[in-house]
Amino acid sequence: MSASVNTVYMKRNISAVLATTGLLLVSFLFSSCLKDTCRHTYKIMTPVYKKLTDLRAAVKSTAATTIVNTGKLYLKDNWIFLNEQNKGIHVIDNSNPAHPVKAAFINIPGNIDIAVTQNTLYADLYCDLAAIDITDPRHITVSSFLTNTFPDKSSNPTTGNPDSINVITDWASRDTTVSCDQNLISCGTCPSPVFYSANNSPAPSSSATSGKSGVAGSTARFATVGVYMYAVTTSNLNVIDLYEPSNPSLIQRKNIGWNIETIFPHNNKLYIGAGSSMSVYDLQNPIDPQQLSWSGHWCSGDPVVADDNYAYVTLHNENICHNTVNELEIYDLNSPGNPLSTYFLTSPQGLSKDGNLLFICDNGLKIYDASDVHGIKLIKQIDGIQTSDVIASNGIAYLVAKDGLYQYDYSDSKNIHLLSKLSK
Amino acid sequence: MIKNILVVILLFCFLYNASAQKTDAVSKWKFHSVNQVGLLQGESKSAFHLQSVNGLEKKNWFAGIGVGIDYYRYKSIPLFAEGIKYFGKTRNQFFIYADAGVNFIWEKTNKSTFYSEKYSPGFYWGSGIGYKAGLKNGTGFLISAAYSYKRVNDQQTQEEICPFAGPCNIQTDNYRYNLNRLLLQIGWMF
Numbered sequence: 068m069s070a071s072v073n074t075v076y077m078k079r080n081i082s083a084v085l086a087t088t089g090l091l092l093v094s095f096l097f098s099s100c101l102k103d104t105c106r107h108t109y110k111i112m113t114p115v116y117k118k119l120t121d122l123r124a125a126v127k128s129t130a131a132t133t134i135v136n137t138g139k140l141y142l143k144d145n146w147i148f149l150n151e152q153n154k155g156i157h158v159i160d161n162s163n164p165a166h167p168v169k170a171a172f173i174n175i176p177g178n179i180d181i182a183v184t185q186n187t188l189y190a191d192l193y194c195d196l197a198a199i200d201i202t203d204p205r206h207i208t209v210s211s212f213l214t215n216t217f218p219d220k221s222s223n224p225t226t227g228n229p230d231s232i233n234v235i236t237d238w239a240s241r242d243t244t245v246s247c248d249q250n251l252i253s254c255g256t257c258p259s260p261v262f263y264s265a266n267n268s269p270a271p272s273s274s275a276t277s278g279k280s281g282v283a284g285s286t287a288r289f290a291t292v293g294v295y296m297y298a299v300t301t302s303n304l305n306v307i308d309l310y311e312p313s314n315p316s317l318i319q320r321k322n323i324g325w326n327i328e329t330i331f332p333h334n335n336k337l338y339i340g341a342g343s344s345m346s347v348y349d350l351q352n353p354i355d356p357q358q359l360s361w362s363g364h365w366c367s368g369d370p371v372v373a374d375d376n377y378a379y380v381t382l383h384n385e386n387i388c389h390n391t392v393n394e395l396e397i398y399d400l401n402s403p404g405n406p407l408s409t410y411f412l413t414s415p416q417g418l419s420k421d422g423n424l425l426f427i428c429d430n431g432l433k434i435y436d437a438s439d440v441h442g443i444k445l446i447k448q449i450d451g452i453q454t455s456d457v458i459a460s461n462g463i464a465y466l467v468a469k470d471g472l473y474q475y476d477y478s479d480s481k482n483i484h485l486l487s488k489l490s491k
Numbered sequence: 492m493i494k495n496i497l498v499v500i501l502l503f504c505f506l507y508n509a510s511a512q513k514t515d516a517v518s519k520w521k522f523h524s525v526n527q528v529g530l531l532q533g534e535s536k537s538a539f540h541l542q543s544v545n546g547l548e549k550k551n552w553f554a555g556i557g558v559g560i561d562y563y564r565y566k567s568i569p570l571f572a573e574g575i576k577y578f579g580k581t582r583n584q585f586f587i588y589a590d591a592g593v594n595f596i597w598e599k600t601n602k603s604t605f606y607s608e609k610y611s612p613g614f615y616w617g618s619g620i621g622y623k624a625g626l627k628n629g630t631g632f633l634i635s636a637a638y639s640y641k642r643v644n645d646q647q648t649q650e651e652i653c654p655f656a657g658p659c660n661i662q663t664d665n666y667r668y669n670l671n672r673l674l675l676q677i678g679w680m681f
Binding site: 101102103104105106107108109110247 | 533534564638662663664665666667668669670671672
C-alpha cells in the first residue's frame with residue numbers, strides 16, 4: 068500500500084517537473100520579444116551672440132581685480148601683463164619683484180593673447196585686434212581696432228563694419244535625450260550629437276620679443292619682430308604691419324598648416340609649434356615668411372623655444388591628440404629633421420631658456436642645466452604648483468600657475484628661491 | 492562594493508541567528524537559503540546568472556535578501572529583497588516570486604587625461620514562477636522562469652579640444668541602458 072502511494076506520488080512529481088520544465092522552455096522561446104533599450108542624454112550647446120560694437124565699447128581700464136583664471140603672460144619693462152582668460156589683462160607693477168602690485172585691470176572681452184611694442188599693447192578681442200595705448204598702463208586709451216584679424220571668430224568675416232559683426236561670447240546648454248538603441252552594446256559609437264563647443268572656435272593667444280617689444284611666454288600666439296607682428300591662428304599666420312603702432316594693418320594671411328598652437332621668434336626666425344610638428348620660418352622678407360624646415364612629431368601640445376643652436380619642444384598629451392606622449396625634444400637647428408635628444412617628463416607645458424638654464428613647467432617647475440643637450444641635468448625641482456607657462460628673463464623666472472603668479476630668483480643657479488607670489 | 496557585500500553577509504548571519512531563536516521560541520519562522528544558477532536570455536545574447544537569497548519562511552510566505560552575479564551585457568552584482576509565495580500544502584509546490592533592488596556594475600572604471608567613464612548603480616527587479624520539489628527537512632530543488640530587468644547608468648566625460656590658455660570644455664554623455672531578459676534558473680534550497 069505504502070509503495071503504491073509512493074509510486075503515485077513520484078509519478079505526480081515527475082509530471083509536475085516535466086510540465087514546469089516544458090512551460091519554462093516554451094517561455095524561453097519568446098525571449099526574443101524582449102528588447103533592450105538605451106537612452107543617451109547630452110547637452111546641446113547653442114551660441115550666445117553679442118554685437119562687436121558693444122564689445123569694443125567695453126575696453127577700458129578698471130580697478131585691479133581678483134585673479135581667477137590665469138592665462139598668458141607678457142613682460143615689458145617693470146610691468147607684467149597677465150591675461151585673465153576671456154576677460155582682459157591684469158596690469159601688475161613689478162618695480163619690486165619681491166612685492167608685485169596689481170595696479171589695474173584692462174577689460175577686454177574675449178582676450179587671450181598679448182603683445183607690446185613701444186607704448187602700444189596689442190590684444191585680441193574675439194575677431195578683432197585691439198591696439199591700446201599704455202603710456203600710462205593704469206589708464207589706457209584705445210587707439211584702434213583691426214577688424215576681422217581673426218575671422219574664424221566673426222559672424223561676418225568680410226566686412227569692416229563692427230555693427231554688422233556678431234561674435235559668440237557664451238554658450239547656453241540644454242539637455243537632450245535620444246535613443247541610442249542601434250549601438251546598444253558600445254554606446255560610445257552612438258550617433259554623435261550636434262555639439263557646438265566654445266573651444267571649437269580657434270583660440271587666440273600671446274606674444275614675444277625683440278627691441279622695443281617685451282617678452283612673451285612659450286605658449287604665445289603673438290610675436291613682434293621689428294615693425295611687424297605675427298599672429299597665428301589654428302591654420303594661419305597673420306602678418307601685421309606695426310609701422311604706425313597705434314594703427315596696425317593686416318598685410319597678409321598665410322595658410323601654414325593645421326592645429327597651430329604657438330609662435331616663438333628668435334634670430335630673425337619664427338618657431339611655430341603645431342599639434343604634430345615644429346616648423347621654422349625665415350624672416351628675411353618679413354612680410355612673407357618662408358618655411359625653412361618642418362619637423363614632425365607625435366600629435367600633442369607643443370610649445371617651443373629656441374636659442375642660437377637648438378630648438379626645445381615640450382610635447383604633452385593634454386590636447387586633442389589624446390595620446391600619452393609627455394616629453395622634451397631637442398632639435399639641432401642645423402639638422403632639424405629629427406630630434407637630437409628626447410627626455411621623458413610627466414606633463415610638460417610652457418618652457419623657457421636663459422643661458423644654459425632650461426625651465427620647464429611640468430607639474431610644478433623643473434630647472435635643468437642644459438649646457439650639454441645630450442645630457443641635461445635637473446638642478447632644481449619645485450613641486451606643488453599647477454603651472455602653465457614660464458618666462459626666464461634677467462635672473463627672474465616668472466611662473467604662471469593656476470593660483471597666481473610666482474617669481475623665482477635664479478641669478479644664482481645654486482640658490483634658486485621664491486621672490487614673491489601674487490595670488491588671487 | 493565590498494562594504495555592501497559585508498553588510499549582506501552580516502545580515503544573513505543575523506537572520507540565521509534570529510531564525511534559530513525564533514524556531515525555538517515560536518517554531519513558525521524558518522530560515523531558508525535559496526541558491527540558484529541560471530541563464531539570462533535577452534534580445535541578442537545569453538548570459539550566466541547566479542544568486543543566493545537568504546531569509547525567513549512562514550505559512551507559505553518567504554521573504555529574504557538576495558545577492559547575485561549577473562553577466563548580461565555588463566557584469567554586475569544585484570542586491571535585492573525577494574518575496575516568494577508557495578501554493579499548496581505538500582512538499583512539492585508551485586510558487587511565484589518577485590524581487591527588487593539595486594544593481595551594482597562590476598565593470599572597470601575607465602579614466603585617462605581626457606576621458607573618464609563612470610558607472611552608477613541602477614534599478615533591478617524581476618518576477619516569475621517556479622516549482623519546488625521538496626525533500627526532507629525543508630530542503631528541495633527549484634526550477635523557475637522569470638522576467639528580469641536591470642538598468643545600467645554609464646556616464647562618459649570627455650574633454651573637448653583645449654587650447655593652451657583657453658578654458659577646456661567638458662562634454663558629458665549619459666547612457667541609460669534598460670536591459671530586459673528572461674531568466675531560467677535551477678537551484679537548491681535548504
